[in-house]
Amino acid sequence: MAEAVHTETAAHTEAAEHHVEPTAFGISPGGYVALAMLVVFAIMLWKRVPALIAAALDKKIAGIREQLDTAAKLRDEAAALKAEYEAKAKAADVEIAALKAAAERQAADVVAKAKTDAAQLIVRHKALAEAKIAAAERAAVDELRAKAAGAAAAAAGQLIAEQHSAEADRKLADQIIAGI
Numbered sequence: 241m242a243e244a245v246h247t248e249t250a251a252h253t254e255a256a257e258h259h260v261e262p263t264a265f266g267i268s269p270g271g272y273v274a275l276a277m278l279v280v281f282a283i284m285l286w287k288r289v290p291a292l293i294a295a296a297l298d299k300k301i302a303g304i305r306e307q308l309d310t311a312a313k314l315r316d317e318a319a320a321l322k323a324e325y326e327a328k329a330k331a332a333d334v335e336i337a338a339l340k341a342a343a344e345r346q347a348a349d350v351v352a353k354a355k356t357d358a359a360q361l362i363v364r365h366k367a368l369a370e371a372k373i374a375a376a377e378r379a380a381v382d383e384l385r386a387k388a389a390g391a392a393a394a395a396a397g398q399l400i401a402e403q404h405s406a407e408a409d410r411k412l413a414d415q416i417i418a419g420i
Contacts, residue, residue, distance in 0.1 A: 261268055267275070284290070
């Protein structure tokens with residue numbers, strides 16, 4: 241069987257070698273295709289198609305360059321804005337720290353003033369209480385003196401009444417008048 245396949249392939253090869261391509265005016269079909277391509281290229285050159293393509297490409301390149309320039313400007317603006325906001329954030333952090341320190345100092349001052357005021361208030365209340373106590377003591381002493389004086393006067397009056405008579409009182413009054 242391999243011999244039969246081999247014989248058949250050999251027959252095809254011999255037939256292909258004897259095949260003759262048709263030509264017109266001595267030019268093969270591939271030559272006509274090449275000639276048509278040359279004519280198309282010549283017409284394209286005559287109508288300046290490459291210049292039109294180059295102009296379109298130049299326009300496209302210019303548009304891309306413009307977009308790249310715009311993108312670069314936007315990137316620079318974004319970097320400037322970023323730097324500005326970073327500076328503002330740092331300044332805000334510094335300001336926050338300063339406000340916090342000021343608030344802490346103010347709170348410490350308020351606490352110190354409150355302590356001082358409380359101490360002064362305690363001293364005033366203590367002095368007021370001591371004054372009230374002293375006044376109460378004086379009032380009590382005065383009251384005791386008055387009661388003692390009243391009791392002494394009553395006791396003296398009773399003693400005098402018991403020991404002195406009307407005659408003795410007259411003599412005493414006369415002595416006092418004579419002494420004046």
